[in-house]
Amino acid sequence: MSGFTIIRIAVLLGILIIVGFTSAHQREYTRNWNQPLSTIIYPINADGRASTNKYIASLSQKNFASINQWGKREAARYDLDLSTPFNVILGEQINGLPPAWPENQNALTILLWGLRFRWWAYQNTPNSHKDITQVRMFVIYHEATEGKVLAHSLGMQKGLMGLVNAFADHRNNSQNNIVIAHELLHTVGAKDKYTPNGQPVYPDGYANSSRQPRHPQRYAEVMAGRIPLSPNRFIMADSLRTVQINSRTAKEINWIQ
Ligand SMILES: [Zn+2]
Structure with missing residues (x-):
């Protein structure tokens, strides 16, 4: 093994160890429900269309308020001490798309994709929102076309991140919020x-x-x-x-x- 290979492996192991410790802390902090789970929505324009940008520009905090209200209602049904479990807020629009989902999916390609996605998120998330106990929800908006099927959305507990594919149409807001709520719950351990x-x-x-x-x-x-x-x-x-x-x-x- 060359010195260069050993250094590369050491760096990769170092990253995995840091990622591991961060994940353990995040898991503990986000699941004790002592404070609302802060979640930032980062809108992304998937197709570069002006209409999609116009939709994103028209989004405001109130378009996501139903997720927080829903959290309150459900928390009350379970007598959770915390009355407001989720605090979903609208963040800035992000330019550029996250790394594409691997075509050949196996344990290794998915692990590597996860690391690339985390690296991409780290580079693209505005500084003020880099708090590691916040959930980052990247919502990729596509022009709403009849019959169009969107790529799958996902939520990762490791790294507290979600990717949501959604239609850029206010008529879809309510269903988009269901998908966001679903992926948000994945980040705190819920299973499909x-x-x-x-x-x-x-x-x-x-x-x-x-x-x-x-x-x-x-x-x-x-x-x-x-x-x-x-x-x-x-x-x-x-x-x-x-x-x-x-x-x-x-x-x-x-x-x-
Ligand atoms: Zn799911």
């Missing part, structure tokens, strides 16, 4: 509760799995995202008004034991 075709898993993906009769459900569970109407029919919730956190997810995010 739907099958690859989007069907909520019974019972974990049901807001009220003991409801009689079981169908139709009135609410979507946030980590499933869809309201089960019958065993094989499920629809997207319109807004967070019809989305709940069930006890399974509440355990995962450390709201209950």
